[in-house]
Amino acid sequence: MxxxxxxxxxxxxxxxxxxxxxxxxxxxxxxxxxxxxxxxxxxxxxxxxxxxxxxxxxxxxxxxxxxxxxxxxxxxxxxxxxxxxxxxxxxxxxxxxxxxxxxxxxxxxxxxxxxxxxxxxxxxxxxxxxxxxxxxxxxxxxxxxxxxxxxxxxxxxxxxxxxxxxxxxxxxxxxxxxxxxxxxxxxxxxxxxxxxxxxxxxxxxxxxxxxxxxxxxxxxxxxxxxxxxxxxxxxxxxxxxxxxxxxxxxxxxxxxxxDAEGASHDIRIEIVGAASDDDAVEVGRSIARNNLFKAAVFGNDPNWGRVLAAIGTTSAEFDPYDVDVSMNGVRVCHAGAPDRPSDAVDLTARAVHVLVDLRSGGHEATILTNDLTHDYVHENSAYSS
The missing domain is CATH 3.60.70.12 (L-amino peptidase D-ALA esterase/amidase)
Known part of the structure; x- marks a missing residue:
């Protein structure tokens, strides 16, 4: 009701x-x-x-x-x-x-x-x-x-x-x-x-x-x-x-x-260890809007380098070589360097969780996004026809 x-x-x-x-x-x-x-x-x-x-x-x-x-x-x-x-x-x-x-x-x-x-x-x-x-x-x-x-x-x-x-x-x-x-x-x-x-x-x-x-x-x-x-x-x-x-x-x-158009993955981007709430949101949003990252998730590819590249474009306070990145519970990057092997990450399920620890403070934020798919492009290419 x-x-x-x-x-x-x-x-x-x-x-x-x-x-x-x-x-x-x-x-x-x-x-x-x-x-x-x-x-x-x-x-x-x-x-x-x-x-x-x-x-x-x-x-x-x-x-x-x-x-x-x-x-x-x-x-x-x-x-x-x-x-x-x-x-x-x-x-x-x-x-x-x-x-x-x-x-x-x-x-x-x-x-x-x-x-x-x-x-x-x-x-x-x-x-x-x-x-x-x-x-x-x-x-x-x-x-x-x-x-x-x-x-x-x-x-x-x-x-x-x-x-x-x-x-x-x-x-x-x-x-x-x-x-x-x-x-x-x-x-x-x-x-x-x-x-x-x-x-x-x-x-x-x-x-x-x-x-x-x-x-x-x-x-x-x-x-x-x-x-x-x-x-x-x-x-x-x-x-x-x-x-x-x-x-x-x-x-x-x-x-x-x-229910996002054409999506095959629902991605929860959790930012922790930020110097401020605004920093956490800015970093999460940068990842969510990165088409290379979103395309990688569509292909079930845990390409964590694209995550680091995305957050490096922000003005948030952090050291890029002191950041941890985990995907679906597997820490693939520690202190800006490879950690667990990427093939340990399973992205075949619809739900994807990306955890980024900026190690710069006690603030956090979560941004929701989706992957970038063929269906999304097709649906929006023909939206007005």
């Missing part, structure tokens, strides 16, 4: 004809609870899609009553018509629900540059249909409707003491910091105000979605939204709530990683 696991929420997912596949493509999640608190994190890309620009204004006062999402078109770089389409979508949903358009978040995902009258008409008709189909059992339908190249819907729920947080996500490519090419809607029936939501969400995304770096490409439409209905009547401990939201985001981030 993902986004409808929390009391006070209903959802729907319908087919509006935006996708040539005929699959559901418009989703709606509505907060019918006593509280309408909201917080959001958006892409850090300077090229922001019209729905992002609109939604930033909506959540500016910490209140939102609904979020409407479409797949099949990003509504980005579509000119004034595109922003008018976003505004019209919010107004259409608002009229159907009897709320203010200024309290309706709008999210879109799909091909950039799609935004003609046909697109607008389908989004608006789909929004009306979704408003008529709302139900407490509509979470799966909503999670399915926001999929693009995803192969499966992504949902998760974490239970607190008398309250829950639930969520849905989409994303299978362009997974890079500044979130990913993803839309995420999180809901809770805990009684939390905007400040509490904002603190928990930013804390959670910093160590989950922002550390998912599948292909180093940043989207224009990333949105992570957290809504609170207050229907449980429970005011949770701030730390417990923050931990639950982080657990939920970590679960969804790992689902996104596991």
């Amino acid at each position: 993902s986004v409808t696991a929390a009391q006070g929420f209903v959802a729907a997912g319908v087919t509006a004809g935006l996708k040539t596949s005929g699959r559901p493509d418009v989703a709606l999640v509505v907060n019918r609870g006593r509280r309408k608190s909201a917080a959001a994190v958006f892409t850090s890309n300077r090229a922001k899609a019209h729905p992002v620009l609109w939604s930033q204004q909506v959540v500016g006062d910490g209140i939102a009553e609904a979020v409407v999402l479409n797949s099949g078109g990003a509504n980005c770089f579509t000119g004034p018509f595109g922003f008018q389409t976003t505004h019209a979508t919010a107004e259409t949903v608002a009229e159907a629900l009897g709320v203010s358009a200024g309290d309706v978040v709008v999210c879109s995902t799909g091909l950039i540059g799609v935004g003609d009258q046909v697109f607008r008409d389908k989004v608006l008709s789909g929004s009306i249909a979704a408003a008529s189909a709302l139900t407490v059992d509509g979470g799966l339908d909503a999670a399915t409707a926001i999929m693009t190249t995803d192969t499966k819907p992504k949902q998760a729920v974490v239970a607190g003491d008398g309250w829950v947080v639930g969520g849905m996500a989409k994303g299978a490519g362009m997974l890079a910091p500044g979130l990913a090419t993803m839309l995420v809607v999180l809901t809770t029936d805990a009684d939390v105000d905007h400040g509490g939501l904002d603190d928990a969400l930013h804390s959670a995304t910093r160590v989950t979605f922002d550390r998912l770096d599948s292909d180093g490409c940043m989207s224009t439409n990333d949105t992570v939204l957290l809504l609170a209905s207050g229907e449980s009547g429970v005011v949770p401990d701030a730390e417990e709530f923050r931990a639950a939201v982080t657990e939920l985001c970590a679960d969804l981030a790992e689902q996104l990683q596991a």
